[in-house]
Amino acid sequence: MESGVVFDIKEFAVHDGPGIRTTVFLKGCPLRCTWCHNPEGISPLPEPMRTATGERTVGETFTAEELADRLNSQADILRANEGGVTFSGGEPLMQAAFVSAVIDRLTDVHVLLDTSGHASERDFRAVVSKVDLVHFDLKLMDAGQHQRFTGQPNDLVLTNLSVLETLGIPYVVRVPLVPGVTDTIENMCAIAERLDGSPGLIRVELLPYNRAAGGKYEASQRPFEPGFDERIAVRRDTRPFDALGVPVRVAS
Numbered sequence: 001m002e003s004g005v006v007f008d009i010k011e012f013a014v015h016d017g018p019g020i021r022t023t024v025f026l027k028g029c030p031l032r033c034t035w036c037h038n039p040e041g042i043s044p045l046p047e048p049m050r051t052a053t054g055e056r057t058v059g060e061t062f063t064a065e066e067l068a069d070r071l072n073s074q075a076d077i078l079r080a081n082e083g084g085v086t087f088s089g090g091e092p093l094m095q096a097a098f099v100s101a102v103i104d105r106l107t108d109v110h111v112l113l114d115t116s117g118h119a120s121e122r123d124f125r126a127v128v129s130k131v132d133l134v135h136f137d138l139k140l141m142d143a144g145q146h147q148r149f150t151g152q153p154n155d156l157v158l159t160n161l162s163v164l165e166t167l168g169i170p171y172v173v174r175v176p177l178v179p180g181v182t183d184t185i186e187n188m189c190a191i192a193e194r195l196d197g198s199p200g201l202i203r204v205e206l207l208p209y210n211r212a213a214g215g216k217y218e219a220s221q222r223p224f225e226p227g228f229d230e231r232i233a234v235r236r237d238t239r240p241f242d243a244l245g246v247p248v249r250v251a252s
């Protein structure tokens with residue numbers, strides 16, 4: 001029986017896809033984005049987190065059956081509210097076999113995969129082929145900048161974006177706006193150029209940097225070293241995407 005580690009389950013989520021959703025945050029991520037606002041999701045293992053109210057363990061192990069049973073118990077209300085289940089993280093594809101086994105046990109519920117795209121092509125294909133919608137993050141088109149700010153090159157991400165374009169699954173590309181890093185005109189134009197004519201792309205969402213990101217680092221005993229000036233306002237310029245012919249939204 002597949003089992004996996006989850007660091008949060010958020011019910012009645014309204015910002016993680018269409019309708020009202022239950023979002024499962026899977027532990028573990030191969031990237032190290034310097035702006036990450038879920039540092040407790042990076043390690044694949046349960047870990048202690050210290051807050052003003054005391055210490056707690058972040059990360060709970062579920063079997064695929066246990067998690068699917070919990071999600072299925074909410075399926076009626078999720079369906080009634082045009083929602084479903086979202087798998088997020090961390091990077092859910094780090095636990096691809098587990099996510100796949102949970103999805104196999106879900107009964108008639110809309111499934112969304114929220115991914116960085118940094119995974120093997122095999123895992124990417126295996127999970128994406130079972131979902132209804134993908135939220136795919138595109139951060140930096142320049143390989144060197146991607147390596148510098150996420151700790152990994154962007155070749156897997158770009159390969160999996162090309163795979164996604166062939167699978168017939170609708171997807172939203174989400175771009176985190178990080179001041180002076182991803183929000184530059186060069187990067188936005190490079191992303192827009194890459195997405196020009198992408199089959200299956202239904203929307204682009206720009207996600208402004210969350211200045212509260214640093215707060216969780218102390219609690220999870222990690223240094224917060226963003227490598228950019230957090231005080232600079234992000235550019236919220238949607239014009240590079242004007243020619244794509246799909247809606248472009250800036251999240252509030």
Ligand code: SF4
Pocket residue numbers: 029030031032033035036037038041042089090091116
């Ligand atoms: S991909 Fe997401 S979870 Fe992983 S390090 Fe980057 S921001 Fe954090």
